[in-house]
Amino acid sequence: MIAILIAGSIIKSKKKKYKQLTFFNNSIHGKFFSPLTPNFQKNVLVIFRVFTLPLFNFKAMTDKNNLLNSDFNLLNHNWKKLVLISFCTLFSILFINLYTPFRIDQWEADQGLSQFFRLSGFGIIGGVVIGLSQLIIKPILFKREHKVVHFILWTIAEILVLSLVFYGLYGSHGSNFFSEYFISLKYTFLGLLIPYTLALCFIFIFNKQQESQKQAEPDTFINKIISLKDEYGNNRLSLKSSDILFIEAADNYSIIYYRDSDTIKKEMLRNSLKALSEQLKDFAIKRCHRSYLVNVQNVKLAKKASGKVSLHLEGSVSIVPVSRKFTPEFDHLLH
Numbered sequence: 535m536i537a538i539l540i541a542g543s544i545i546k547s548k549k550k551k552y553k554q555l556t557f558f559n560n561s562i563h564g565k566f567f568s569p570l571t572p573n574f575q576k577n578v579l580v581i582f583r584v585f586t587l588p589l590f591n592f593k594a595m596t597d598k599n600n601l602l603n604s605d606f607n608l609l610n611h612n613w614k615k616l617v618l619i620s621f622c623t624l625f626s627i628l629f630i631n632l633y634t635p636f637r638i639d640q641w642e643a644d645q646g647l648s649q650f651f652r653l654s655g656f657g658i659i660g661g662v663v664i665g666l667s668q669l670i671i672k673p674i675l676f677k678r679e680h681k682v683v684h685f686i687l688w689t690i691a692e693i694l695v696l697s698l699v700f701y702g703l704y705g706s707h708g709s710n711f712f713s714e715y716f717i718s719l720k721y722t723f724l725g726l727l728i729p730y731t732l733a734l735c736f737i738f739i740f741n742k743q744q745e746s747q748k749q750a751e752p753d754t755f756i757n758k759i760i761s762l763k764d765e766y767g768n769n770r771l772s773l774k775s776s777d778i779l780f781i782e783a784a785d786n787y788s789i790i791y792y793r794d795s796d797t798i799k800k801e802m803l804r805n806s807l808k809a810l811s812e813q814l815k816d817f818a819i820k821r822c823h824r825s826y827l828v829n830v831q832n833v834k835l836a837k838k839a840s841g842k843v844s845l846h847l848e849g850s851v852s853i854v855p856v857s858r859k860f861t862p863e864f865d866h867l868l869h
Contacts, residue, residue, distance in 0.1 A: 602683040623661030625729035781827040836867035
């Protein structure tokens with residue numbers, strides 16, 4: 535809404551005579567650096583369309599089968615967010631110092647180490663803002679999984695806020711706010727476009743490689759005999775790994791559900807779920823809930839409803855829940 539109102543004010547000013555405005559002070563005396571040209575309005579409208587055009591198709595946004603309404607999982611782990619933040623920060627510092635875009639080296643009368651620190655400040659400030667956004671603010675506001683449309687809106691908000699920060703720190707406050715802010719917005723968008731896109735592409739490729747490796751792994755452990763131990767380290771139950779369906783915690787015991795021919799049986803073992811999880815770490819039996827381990831090999835159906843994932847197992851009527859903490863580990867079953 536703010537972007538729409540701002541764009542509207544720019545369009546209404548079309549009949550006014552263009553004035554020379556500056557985005558940054560060239561020196562402490564406030565010399566003009568970047569005069570406003572007749573192409574300014576065109577640039578603003580281009581940026582506005584890039585940001586908002588995909589969001590105006592409200593029918594598409596509400597369609598459950600539409601890309602905008604699909605789950606966005608590229609940043610579902612903090613380490614992926616750290617990759618995004620670090621890459622954007624380092625890339626910006628190197629790019630700005632090596633290529634000095636927008637004649638940024640001429641905005642102040644400095645050189646050498648002083649100029650390096652000033653130019654690096656843009657990348658560091660950007661990294662701090664994105665870090666606060668991704669690691670602190672977004673987890674508070676988005677407690678459930680979010681969609682592609684949420685990612686787009688959040689990225690737009692990050693750029694708008696970061697542009698405002700740059701304007702507040704470096705802008706010419708004596709000039710027209712909207713015009714100055716949109717110049718800041720243009721530079722911020724263009725400055726973040728490459729590193730943000732490259733970081734997301736890297737994470738996407740990494741995810742695909744991980745999925746391919748999991749699918750290509752030989753079924754070494756499928757028919758291997760597992761000896762499950764009690765809390766004293768004694769072997770109490772031996773089963774083929776492929777016969778185990780899931781394991782449920784029950785106070786100081788764990789209940790092992792397994793397949794015996796066409797019959798589902800269960801066996802109680804005096805040991806914690808955590809200890810069994812450690813015993814089974816080399817197999818496809820994974821923690822999915824504080825009270826459950828599940829054999830991924832025997833999952834025939836994964837369902838997601840109201841943000842909650844449940845697993846249906848081969849030959850069993852039991853349904854195993856997946857808590858939000860472990861949902862990312864089972865994303866590949868939902869596609």
